[in-house]
Amino acid sequence: MAFSADELRVLRRALATALNPAPLQDEDIQDCLRLAASVDDAVREAGRLRAFLLADLTRYREALPGSLPGYLDLLQDALGAGYDPGVDDLAALRALRAHPRAAGLLERCQVLAERSVRARLARVSQAVAPGPRVRLLALPGGRAAADEPKPATPKQPPAPTKRPAPKPSEVFPPRRRPVPPPPPEERAVG
Structure with a gap:
């Protein structure tokens, strides 16, 4: 990336301000914003050029050995x-x-x-590497706490029981055969 002489002056002023903080004039701020926008445009254009180059490289590779x-x-x-x-x-x-x-x-x-x-x-x-080992600290309780009376703990509701899996005949009941229509003599009443 190449900078013009004006962009280099803006960059030099911005770096000087970063090293020795001082209030900036509105014109200096606008120059810095324009320079930042120009750098962003150049970065975007470089990305587009890289994508084009890689797509072109893929096309040529697929056409080998002729290319x-x-x-x-x-x-x-x-x-x-x-x-x-x-x-x-x-x-x-x-x-x-x-x-x-x-x-x-x-x-x-x-x-x-x-x-x-x-x-x-x-x-x-x-x-993935593990960090430094940490010393283990003793926690209150242990063997001495086993001799002391334990406070009553509230009862927890019983765990839900597992239902057995349904049989296929329960999920899909057998098909009922259709009842045949009555003979034509019985249909005619009268």
Whole structure:
């Protein structure tokens, strides 16, 4: 990210104010807010550019081996921008290792992927690592308290009893056969 000369002056004034707090003029505050908005815009644009680059990299990877030169260029640009190669990238480069440039990128990607995995494992182990042991303190009670009379505790309601599971015939009663209609002679009354 590059700053213009005016933005550098605003940044220098903001840093000086942060180190030596003093009241700011309204114009200085507006300049700082404009600079913050410009930095936010640049960060958003960098995110959009990164997403586009990664989508383009995926398209080229899916079109391999026909897109080999373009894929290698895009992967190199993505690695320069801080991209951690994924499993798909490593598999594609392994399949193309006969190409000297792909073999060189494969070595670089393997080193980066290993660093990334080690960093993730270190973060996980730090999060899971137990803290320092705490001394256990004696609580009042213990054996001496067992000899003392215990105060009456209020009775708790009994635990609800478990109902047995219903049988299928209770849930789904048997189907009743329909009663056949009476013969036509009986229907005619009269």
